[in-house]
Amino acid sequence: MNKIIILISLVVFITFVNGGMTVKRQLGNLREKSYQLKAKNDDIKQEIKSKVFLDRSAPVPLACAYILLINQIRTLESYSGTNMNVQLEDNKDTEDISAQYVDTPYKGVKGLMLRMVIDKFSKETDMGAVLDDIHLLEKNTDFMATEISKDNNNLIVKGEVYGI
Amino acid sequence: MNYLLFNNEIFLSDGINVHRIDKNDNLKDIVEPIEEANICVVDVDIIIAAAMENPVEKKDSLLVRKFKELYQHEAYIIQDERIDDNLFQVIGIKEQRVREVYTFISPEKVESFIPYGIALRNTLINKKVDLNKSIVFVDDFGTERLVTVFDGLKFSRTRVITNNGEDILPEIKRSQIDFFKKNEEHLSKKNTDFVILVNNQALANEIAKYEEKLSIEYFNVPYPALEGLKEVDTLIKYVLPEEILKRRREIEIKKNVVTAVFAIAVTAIGLFYFIITKFEWEHVSHRYDYLKMINERLVEQLRLIDRQTYREDIRRHKILNYGVAYLSVIDLIPPSYEIDSFKFIKSNHWDLEMTLLAESGEIFEPIPKLRILKSADIKDIFVNNQQEKLLRITL
Numbered sequence: 377m378n379k380i381i382i383l384i385s386l387v388v389f390i391t392f393v394n395g396g397m398t399v400k401r402q403l404g405n406l407r408e409k410s411y412q413l414k415a416k417n418d419d420i421k422q423e424i425k426s427k428v429f430l431d432r433s434a435p436v437p438l439a440c441a442y443i444l445l446i447n448q449i450r451t452l453e454s455y456s457g458t459n460m461n462v463q464l465e466d467n468k469d470t471e472d473i474s475a476q477y478v479d480t481p482y483k484g485v486k487g488l489m490l491r492m493v494i495d496k497f498s499k500e501t502d503m504g505a506v507l508d509d510i511h512l513l514e515k516n517t518d519f520m521a522t523e524i525s526k527d528n529n530n531l532i533v534k535g536e537v538y539g540i
Numbered sequence: 541m542n543y544l545l546f547n548n549e550i551f552l553s554d555g556i557n558v559h560r561i562d563k564n565d566n567l568k569d570i571v572e573p574i575e576e577a578n579i580c581v582v583d584v585d586i587i588i589a590a591a592m593e594n595p596v597e598k599k600d601s602l603l604v605r606k607f608k609e610l611y612q613h614e615a616y617i618i619q620d621e622r623i624d625d626n627l628f629q630v631i632g633i634k635e636q637r638v639r640e641v642y643t644f645i646s647p648e649k650v651e652s653f654i655p656y657g658i659a660l661r662n663t664l665i666n667k668k669v670d671l672n673k674s675i676v677f678v679d680d681f682g683t684e685r686l687v688t689v690f691d692g693l694k695f696s697r698t699r700v701i702t703n704n705g706e707d708i709l710p711e712i713k714r715s716q717i718d719f720f721k722k723n724e725e726h727l728s729k730k731n732t733d734f735v736i737l738v739n740n741q742a743l744a745n746e747i748a749k750y751e752e753k754l755s756i757e758y759f760n761v762p763y764p765a766l767e768g769l770k771e772v773d774t775l776i777k778y779v780l781p782e783e784i785l786k787r788r789r790e791i792e793i794k795k796n797v798v799t800a801v802f803a804i805a806v807t808a809i810g811l812f813y814f815i816i817t818k819f820e821w822e823h824v825s826h827r828y829d830y831l832k833m834i835n836e837r838l839v840e841q842l843r844l845i846d847r848q849t850y851r852e853d854i855r856r857h858k859i860l861n862y863g864v865a866y867l868s869v870i871d872l873i874p875p876s877y878e879i880d881s882f883k884f885i886k887s888n889h890w891d892l893e894m895t896l897l898a899e900s901g902e903i904f905e906p907i908p909k910l911r912i913l914k915s916a917d918i919k920d921i922f923v924n925n926q927q928e929k930l931l932r933i934t935l
Contacts, residue, residue, distance in 0.1 A: 385807050389810035390810070392814040396817040399818055403817065403820055403821045406825060409828060410828045417831060417834055420835070420841075420842050424841055427853070430849035432849055433852065436851070482846040482850040483842045483846040484843040484847045508861060510863075511860070511862050518854060521884070524883070525882070527881045538850055538851070540847060
């Protein structure tokens with residue numbers, strides 16, 4: 377009987393210790409996650425602090441921002457006579473552009489990656505003016521260029537238009 | 541420590557003086573002040589029996605069975621001592637006798653309770669008597685004479701002979717012959733030579749007178765059994781069955797308590813470890829939940845602020861006029877160069893990479909490192925077997 381009691385107590389002991397060790401392992405993971413979360417929270421606080429002084433304005437739906445960008449491009453084309461071929465990044469045509477929306481560093485703000493190809497340059501083309509137009513395009517819309525390159529006879533502008 | 545010898549009379553020794561107590565005296569009152577005593581009893585029955593030493597339970601049951609075959613009419617308390625390989629001396633005292641002794645002195649006060657023969661043997665060994673010889677010991681108490689035969693560790697039932705002035709030698713011889721007859725198969729010596737030890741000089745002389753051939757020695761210890769109780773080196777102790785049961789119960793209870801304490805302690809240690817770990821986990825988990833809640837709130841706050849400020853933030857990042865930057869670079873490059881390609885690349889800031897070709901037939905003129913080109917990195921490169929200049933400018 378005593379042997380059985382000792383055996384049972386040892387089994388209970390092992391069960392508790394095993395349970396304790398499992399909890400201890402989970403505790404280690406949880407602690408690590410807590411540290412990471414705390415660091416993340418500190419970063420967000422810092423980010424909020426850095427943005428608190430920015431001017432505020434009503435957000436624009438991404439579809440509207442995109443249309444505004446296209447309209448602005450057409451306006452510039454009509455002024456400068458330059459043809460700007462706008463493509464979605466990696467996709468030439470798509471029925472639903474919302475499927476191409478991507479996350480941006482701004483919470484709750486989406487982005488649409490675009491590629492504008494301007495070709496048919498001549499030696500007389502004022503490249504400065506074309507680049508100035510791109511800057512103007514950025515200023516008047518929610519588009520931001522990430523790369524502008526000219527190779528052979530193509531000027532390619534890669535960028536992203538932002539909206540909610 | 542006191543020493544008691546129980547026979548028809550009782551002898552009490554305090555280690556120095558010996559008192560003879562009659563059974564009619566109020567023994568209980570005499571014994572009452574005694575705090576600790578070693579006891580020996582003359583009236584014992586003995587058999588020599590062979591049994592396998594292990595397992596102990598089997599050996600015990602075999603010895604008891606053999607003893608009961610001879611002494612089956614009365615209840616005995618039996619003890620045994622190993623005297624050789626698989627050979628035991630089984631010594632029984634009638635339960636009634638043991639009970640009688642314990643009515644005079646309580647069991648708690650009794651340190652050891654042994655047969656008279658063992659007590660006497662202790663003295664013989666202490667006095668360096670050679671037990672390899674067969675010995676007949678005559679213990680003279682005056683009114684009674686106790687005759688015990690020894691052969692090695694083995695000893696006979698002690699015969700009590702009343703001193704009525706008759707010759708004791710025939711009794712001695714009978715005792716010796718009885719002992720040898722009874723234990724013939726277990727004795728090492730086959731001859732019948734023996735030594736007579738007597739603790740009374742006059743009696744020794746008297747016995748010697750009857751038969752000169754006999755070896756008779758005087759043993760100068762008046763109460764050898766009481767002397768032998770002073771240093772008892774045996775596990776034998778006669779205890780009443782109820783006392784044994786009581787002790788067993790106590791041992792059992794002690795064992796159960798130890799087991800319970802051990803079981804509780806082991807379980808408690810495990811439980812304590814688990815609870816402490818769980819408690820720590822709960823604490824960290826609450827903290828994590830709290831941080832998660834803070835995080836959700838901060839993310840929501842950031843989401844709101846981002847939705848309201850992203851346009852302004854983007855605007856702040858769109859300060860570079862690519863046309864102006866491009867023309868600033870072109871202005872500083874000598875006219876003999878032709879622009880092959882350029883690339884504005886955005887990382888944390890804007891970089892402009894430009895490759896330049898020398899117009900046909902022209903040599904590469906030095907590019908002045910002025911204004912926007914002040915920190916420019918200018919390298920000569922080969923593209924399609926053609927030398928070019930690579931400008932890398934941080935804007």
